[in-house]
Amino acid sequence: MSFPTATFRNKLFAPHPACRLNFFERAGSPQAGGNACLVFVHGGSWVSNNRELPETSPNNGYELCNYVLNNATAQKWSVASIDFRQGAYDGVVVPHSFPSYFPEPANDTGSAVQWLKDNATDLDLNPDKIVLFGSSA
DSSP, rough: OOOOOOOOEEEEEESSSSSSEEEEEEEEOTTTTEEEEEEEEETTTTTSOOOTTGSSSSSSHHHHHHHHHOHHHHHHSEEEOOOOOEEEETTTEOOSSEOOOHHHHHHHHHHEEEEEHHHHHHTTTTEEEEEEEOOOO
């Protein structure tokens, strides 16, 4: 089964231009009380990769994100895959457009969760059922 098409992409969730997310809704009507939301935090030691990672097999996150969007479970899920400010260098040689230092990436992750909670009604989410999942970072 292929990865679903994003409901929307490149949504700014915090003032910094690197803080963006892609959002995927499971097909069909939302669950009463709102869908749960899996927030995918891509790996890369806070310095590499991006929010597109779980959309392509066999990348980290693909299997779980694809499963919750495409399979019948008692709980309906949505997925938000986020970008955050990353470290100054990827592999020590490629500078990022928005270099940052810890704890900024972790704070950006918290901002994404807060944005999802603040917009839960419009996104058909249950603000009490937001789960973080990631690899490495």
